[in-house]
Amino acid sequence: MQKSLLIVVSAPSGCGKGTILGQILKDEKYYYSVSATTRAPRQGEIDGVHYRFMPKEQFEQLISENAFLEYAPYCDHYYGTLKQPIEDALAQGRHVILEIEVQGAMQIRKLVPDAKFIFIAPPDLETLRQRLTARGTESEDVITKRIEQAARELQYKEQYDYCIVNNILEDAIADFRSVIRAEELKIN
């Protein structure tokens, strides 16, 4: 049977992580780990697709049952990654993709040393600024904060196994596939 991998992916906002993963996840051998949260669904968000929405009591019950690989409170709500769906997908021989910010990723690094950590980076912060500006959905202030946040996140890059620079989208997708294929071919 194909080797199953737990693949942890982080990227600053605006690096095209969503687009890259959208292409990768078209292949059924990948399973996307959906985070659990106690916050209410926003317009258009679907339970089980964008998040697993659940009441706070249920989330805390699951915490007490040690059901989370990692979890953290954020803005008065919990966010977390349930173990069971990941273990099920791995047992089916699928690769699990876990999209998570840098600090959560570092927690998982300690808990699952076998996991593979991929950082998706912008070519540089100036390009990132241009991309965020071109989107036209955020104010100059918000963009500046995002750039600062990206600069902070980039400092964690060295803690990852691989860094894919998303300069040309097709190349970045090919690079992602190369990394996974190489990991499949790895001995031990």
Added chain:
Amino acid sequence: MQKSLLIVVSAPSGCGKGTILGQILKDEKYYYSVSATTRAPRQGEIDGVHYRFMPKEQFEQLISENAFLEYAPYCDHYYGTLKQPIEDALAQGRHVILEIEVQGAMQIRKLVPDAKFIFIAPPDLETLRQRLTARGTESEDVITKRIEQAARELQYKEQYDYCIVNNILEDAIADFRSVIRAEELKIN
């Protein structure tokens, strides 16, 4: 500048290693390390392409100068890998491919822990036998010996970093490229 890699490749005879490397080496970013030997050139063999042919005295002089990464005597002749051309190619930012049998590879493993080790394997020994038979260039006896030799070499597979099974040639070439690309994207 691009990260330079020393890539050590081993494969039992008949696994298609030559054909795979022939495709890979079309890209100028790769440098193929040519072995030095004291044996005489055979018909059609070109100095500097198939081997660096040299007299025994010169080889022994180079041994005394510690110029070899590895060397070994075989059938009354020396065979070895010179350090300098490899160091030069790596300094130019090229990837060096070193084709070597399993025991030489294990020597290099100790000397160059950063090198990447790729084993090219047949789908199974029965397929290997069929391929060698289909070539029609060797007697049944020679083929049997080669299969036995392949079985011995396959035992070293676990000591390598990657194993590429050459079932479909195009897939094996793509796998080889994926491994190199992933190593390029590796952090540290």
